[in-house]
Amino acid sequence: MRRVRVMKFGGGAVADGKKIKTVANLIRQSKEETEEKGSNGLGLVVVTSAIFEITDILHEHASRVAKEGDVEKVKKIVNELKNRHETAAYEAIDDKHVLNVVKKEIEERVGEMEKALVGICLLGELTARSLDYIVSFGERLAAPILAGTLQSMGMDAVHLTGGDAGIITNANYGNAQLTSDAEQTIRGRIMPLLDDNKIPVISGYTGETKKGITTTLGRGGSDYTATIIGAAIDADEVWLWKETEGIMSADPKIIKDARKIPYISYMEAMELSYFGASILHPRAIEPVMRKKVPIRVKNILKPEDTGTLIGEEPEKTERAAKAITLIENTSIINIAGAGVRSISDVAARIFSVLAAEGVDVIMISQGSSERNISIVIESAQLESVISAIQSINAEGTVIRDFTSNSDVCAMSVVGAEMAGTPGVAGEVFSALGKGGISIIMISQGSSEFNISFVVKKKDAYKAAQAIHDMFGMGM
Secondary structure, eight states: OOEEEEEEEOTTTTSSHHHHHHHHHHHHHHHHHTOOTTSOOEEEEEEEOOSTTHHHHHHHHHHHHHHHOOHHHHHHHHHHHHHHHHHHHHHHOOOHHHHHHHHHHHHHHHHHHHHHHHHHHHHTOOOHHHHHHHHTHHHHHHHHHHHHHHHHTTOOEEEEOTTTTTOBBOSOTTSOOBOTTHHHHHHHHHHHHHHTTOEEEEETTEEEOTTOOEEEOOTTHHHHHHHHHHHHTTOSEEEEEESSSSSBSSOTTTOTTOOBOSEEEHHHHHHHHHTTOTTSOTTSHHHHHHHTOOEEEEETTOTTSOOEEEESSOOOOSOSOOEEEEEEEEEEEEEEEOSSSSHHHHHHHHHHHHHHTTOOEEEEEEEGGGTEEEEEEEGGGHHHHHHHHHHHGGGSOOEEEEEEEEEEEEEEEEOGGGTTOTTHHHHHHHHHHHTTOOEEEEEEOTTOSEEEEEEEGGGHHHHHHHHHHHTTTTO
């Protein structure tokens, strides 16, 4: 039976033409090395991010042109982006005919982007729908270059947008959700290409509504694209190529003795991704978890390394905790309820208005006797949260008092072996106590796969190191 693998390459991996050529060589090697005698070989689906920093540049410029309304500046920006992508194509593609086709594709897509930016500039307004359309061009420009590079090496590659590949979503721009029938659509569009021995090169991060309007899946959404496709086509594995060794026991920029975790379960990886481990998109685990498709996180700088394998069952280890992660730019809000009969009434009204504002709540803790609720959010959403909470009292006094504090950091200790192991929480808090670190808030899920807490920002790195040492994560 034919094997199928989805391979996703991040922005650093496709930073310029030379790196794109390196990526193309890896794809060719994967196909050659896994072809087995008597089999049909390896079917490959490739997902690409935008060229390094392009998405950030598009975000920044889209906001700026809406404010400034300078059409000449738009043309300058567009020309710079066109030159960067054409240079990458020249560096990556050896076949002149293929290069000319890709160059024409770049010109057409850049022309579409320019029209949209000029329209935003003249209107002086940037909607969420318009922003999705603009930032999607990062991936939509990268895919033809990578596909062209594969073609110039003799491989039958074809590039697709997320919408072309069947990633059909709702209209929640900036954080779109798949429709219920999207998986079937993806399978119907990708499998015929694989059956025809083609290599689909798909623009990550992007999708479209049933009406054909471009959407995006949230920052870092190319990982999510890869796992959505992997689940839809029942891939053997999804490989996420990064510029790190794999999933680490801690951020190596903070903890010098952080080590690679060779194997981790879906649930553990999900806990880490939701709690600040930027190596994975928070929703990337969900599609493959349902279909039990393994994920392998590999290092583009060390392709021979096996990286980290993410699978179904937790690994039995002597370490109760496997990793520690933190979210630095957070704020805690303490809310005291009044004039209601129960904490449920307070919570219902609070979370209703937060949901309406699109606020992501990182942690929750409550004290029922005093009708108090503490929530942790990203600091960037603090103003929206304060405004939403103030609006609750418009219909009557529900909130007696609330305070906020942005001088905090949310942290989480993760490990499947923590479940049912006596004394783990005690060891965590003992390590913090010995370091003279005060805990502001604590939260633990019923799965017992993580213990989350909040400390002062100045204590965060010290706390991470103390816990990392306590559980021997660096050994």
